[in-house]
Amino acid sequence: MSKIIDDSEDGLREEATLTRYVNTTPHAITILAAETYVKGRDEEDVTIPSSNVSIRVKSESEVECLTIIGSLLVEIRKRKFTSVTYLEDGVEMPLPKQQEGVLYIVSRITAEALPNRSDLLMVDGAVRDDDGRIIGCTGFAQL
Numbered sequence: 351m352s353k354i355i356d357d358s359e360d361g362l363r364e365e366a367t368l369t370r371y372v373n374t375t376p377h378a379i380t381i382l383a384a385e386t387y388v389k390g391r392d393e394e395d396v397t398i399p400s401s402n403v404s405i406r407v408k409s410e411s412e413v414e415c416l417t418i419i420g421s422l423l424v425e426i427r428k429r430k431f432t433s434v435t436y437l438e439d440g441v442e443m444p445l446p447k448q449q450e451g452v453l454y455i456v457s458r459i460t461a462e463a464l465p466n467r468s469d470l471l472m473v474d475g476a477v478r479d480d481d482g483r484i485i486g487c488t489g490f491a492q493l
Contacts, residue, residue: 368451370453371398371454372401372452372455374400374456374460375400375456378398379486380397380486380487381487381488382486383396402438403437404435404436405445407433409431411427412430413426414426414427431463434463448469453469453470454469455490456471458472468492472490472493474487475487475489
């Protein structure tokens, strides 16, 4: 975790903790720049590469009931989360406790399986190209 120390003109010494974002998804995530300015500079897209960390949810389903759709008998299942796996460099470990200054970017299902964790982010505001492919996002969401 890094800190920025800002000696502003008013003589107050302020410290800001830099946040470390750990992308646990298998693909890079691009946050698309808005058409605004930050401190007088043009914003640029930011890409967060996939990391050596993976957080995945294991689940199972049970048949709740059956329904008929057309001529098919279709199962309606209830899905239950059974466990969460945390892999670092391919080695399974216990899920780390929340740490100040560390946020994990996870899949939506992982965030839903761990609703009491405030350090989990999921992609929000997906932006698609003309062919419907996701090319980035505008931010993150928490549960």
